[in-house]
Amino acid sequence: MENKKMADTKELTIGSKIEEIIKTRIQQGYYKVDGKLPSENDLAKEFNVSRSSIRTALASLAGEHIIIRKQGHGTRINGEFANSLASFNKTWEFTNLIRFNGKTPSIRAVSLLYRLPNSDEVEKLQISYETQIVSIDRVFFADETPVIFSNNIVPTTDLKKEVTLHDANYAITDFIFNFSGQHLVYGMSEISAAMPAGNIAQNLKISIQTPLLKFSELFFRSDGKPLVIAHSWFDSKNIKLSIPRSFE
Numbered sequence: 362m363e364n365k366k367m368a369d370t371k372e373l374t375i376g377s378k379i380e381e382i383i384k385t386r387i388q389q390g391y392y393k394v395d396g397k398l399p400s401e402n403d404l405a406k407e408f409n410v411s412r413s414s415i416r417t418a419l420a421s422l423a424g425e426h427i428i429i430r431k432q433g434h435g436t437r438i439n440g441e442f443a444n445s446l447a448s449f450n451k452t453w454e455f456t457n458l459i460r461f462n463g464k465t466p467s468i469r470a471v472s473l474l475y476r477l478p479n480s481d482e483v484e485k486l487q488i489s490y491e492t493q494i495v496s497i498d499r500v501f502f503a504d505e506t507p508v509i510f511s512n513n514i515v516p517t518t519d520l521k522k523e524v525t526l527h528d529a530n531y532a533i534t535d536f537i538f539n540f541s542g543q544h545l546v547y548g549m550s551e552i553s554a555a556m557p558a559g560n561i562a563q564n565l566k567i568s569i570q571t572p573l574l575k576f577s578e579l580f581f582r583s584d585g586k587p588l589v590i591a592h593s594w595f596d597s598k599n600i601k602l603s604i605p606r607s608f609e
Contacts (some may be wrong), residue, residue, distance in 0.1 A: 375410055376417025382408075383418060387427060387438055388457070398428065398436045455501045455509050455593070456532050462600050464503035470529035471564060472498035475517070485579055486516055486587050493517045497529045500564050508600045510561045511593040519543065519588055533580070537588060545588060548580040561594050574602070 383404075386392055399407070404415045419436060422428045430436045459466035474496045483490055494516050501509035513533055519541045529536065534545050555575035562569045573594045580589040595602065 375414040376421065379404075379408055379410065379414060380418040380421045383422060384427060390460075392438060396438060398438065400435065454532055454534060455511070458602070459501065459503045459508065459600060462503065464506075464600070467502045467505075468499055468530050468532065469502065470497060470499045470526050472496075473524065473526045473529055478514075478516075482514060482590060485590055486514070488516050488518070495520070495524055497524075498560075498564075499529060503600055506599055507565045508596050509593055510557070510564050511591060514590040515541075515588065533589060533591065537580075541588070543582050543588065545580045546583045548578050548591075551577045553577070555594060557594055565594070565596055567596060571596070571598075573597075 383398070392398060398404070398419075401412050401415045401419070405412045408415070419428065419430065423430050423436075426439055428436050429439050456466035456468070475493055476496060477490065478486065478488060478492060478494050482488075482494060483492075486492075486494070488494075494514050497513045497515075499511050499513070500507050501511065511533075513536075515537070519537075521540060521542065524540060528540070531539065537543055537545055553575050555573050557565065557567065557569055557571060557573055559569060561573075562571065565571075565573075574597055576591070576593040576595060578589075578591040578593070579587055580591065581587050
């Protein structure tokens, strides 16, 4: 009985790893959306594992509605749900959102300022008023059209070296890893309606009367320490925002 439990645990562990690989491939467009996945046999050969491990991985993906399994028809990707999950999986990464809208993403840092924090930033980042922070404004483009204006605030105590404007042309997850050696693991997000301030409207090339969606986020590392405050303004007229919902 004990050997059987150990075998079941091993299958679950291997299955979980394969599940993450397949999910990442779907999110990155490795498989054709709404197309079929390789057969269980082909996947087992590719990953050099048993079919039981593949079934475990596929069962979990089906439970998340990322794939649809039907007897006699194979396994296909649930396109709408998979695309939405790719957009909002883990910390929200806007370049993935743009890419899954069928457009080419790019990032341009437009402002960088070293300053002391205000009371809200002190509380959220759990720092002192004497701790210097760096505030970075960036614009995300979809096929050269500006669609998102984002402000990121990071304590300099978490950075290994001084940051220049040129250094900030990265997604926030890559920026943090490159300059602090740390990983953003999870985040808390709030969404609200907002009108753009003058500098935001100018960078997005819109009127100050244009309603936008505002994302207010706080990103953390694995031990729960907050690393980044992010405020982003999203022009939903130029890019689709989809959120998956399941009733099971």
